[in-house]
Amino acid sequence: MEKHKVVIVGTGPAGLTAAIYLARADMNPLVIEGQEPGGQLTLTTEVENFPGFIEGITGPELMDNMRKQAERFGATFKTGWMTDVQTESRPFRVTVNGKEELEAEALIISTGASARWLGVPGEKENFGQGVSTCATCDGFFYRGRKVVVVGGGDSAMEEASFLTKFADEVTVIHRRNELRASKIMQNRAKENQKIKWALNKTTTEILSDNGKVTGVKVVDNDSGEEEVIETDGFFLAIGHIPNTAFLKDKIELDESGYVVVKPGTTKASVPGIFACGDVQDVTYKQAITAAGTGCMAALDVEHYLEGESTLDWSQTLSE
Known part of the structure; x- marks a missing residue:
């Protein structure tokens, strides 16, 4: 031995x-x-x-x-x-x-x-090419662009708020109508004019073209209606x-x-x-x-x- x-x-x-x-x-x-x-x-x-x-x-x-x-x-x-x-x-x-x-x-x-993954098409295939699990690490690369953050807890609110330092627009996607984040973190994010909301929606696919993320396909959990949110970056914040x-x-x-x-x-x-x-x-x-x-x-x-x-x-x- x-x-x-x-x-x-x-x-x-x-x-x-x-x-x-x-x-x-x-x-x-x-x-x-x-x-x-x-x-x-x-x-x-x-x-x-x-x-x-x-x-x-x-x-x-x-x-x-x-x-x-x-x-x-x-x-x-x-x-x-x-x-x-x-x-x-x-x-x-x-x-x-x-x-x-x-x-x-x-x-x-x-x-x-x-990092926890959603397990949807286009997620791991585009990791490092528009898909990230760390806003602190990669936020700098999205100056003047549009990004999305998936998650509803404190970490997601923190990531979204941080990304507004660089991105022109940050959309938070969460599968429920209510966020899990603490009230103070929710209020801070909701008061930020750069943050948009896509609540009660489930991410089904991450779209890309020529090695770059171009959008996120989501489904409304009530109506079943599908839509594509245009984005340059996709940030996972689900733990x-x-x-x-x-x-x-x-x-x-x-x-x-x-x-x-x-x-x-x-x-x-x-x-x-x-x-x-x-x-x-x-x-x-x-x-x-x-x-x-x-x-x-x-x-x-x-x-x-x-x-x-x-x-x-x-x-x-x-x-």
Whole structure:
């Protein structure tokens, strides 16, 4: 059985940053990467808000650079899925692909969170070409254009309001007559003259031409009448799903499935297990914040393995 000081599960900006730091600290981390190494950024075209790249950089190139940087300092990679983990005692026993077992003195979870999809034609086919799950990341590209936001919660209202900084018109599409967002967020959006409303309508297809989104086909839920809303961009704001199914009953998760960590650290509920990136971030979900928590996780692991942890793990996470 392979034995390692640290196993990192996930290869987005959080996991790769942790790998860089730990490799430079001569801890020879093993990184388990899934079938889509690099996480959601590999599906992104231009990344213009990651510091250090004046002209921007593509998501796949950024992730490839980070992976090579980690490898340069001694990190190793294994392709596969972490399907189970024994957390009752150390060393932790990690199962990969349902059969291969590894041992780790410390474990970093950086498996991210996946955006919820509608599952309609034209959605995933146009991702990164007019379809987006992040207004903060991509809003800049829609200056002076028309965009739509799908969703009825606080996140949708926030995304729509943010997009009005760039777009001339933002249409919010929601399948119900009533929004789920808090009253203050609803009022803020409704007072914004750039925001239009398409309520009680269901999105059925995203239309495109020559690789660019041109419109959204919707159906009125009462009349069944179909219409096309012209748009240059389609923003999904219906939530995220943390990739933590394999951790159920293993460590503490919140009601949505995000890993609960001790505030100000990356420490999960089990000593020796840490979480970084979107898998524990319910708010920001940015590449740079994920990388920051990856650095934190690496430093927390170093202190833990060296017996220098400054926090008492016996304290509850809510304290």
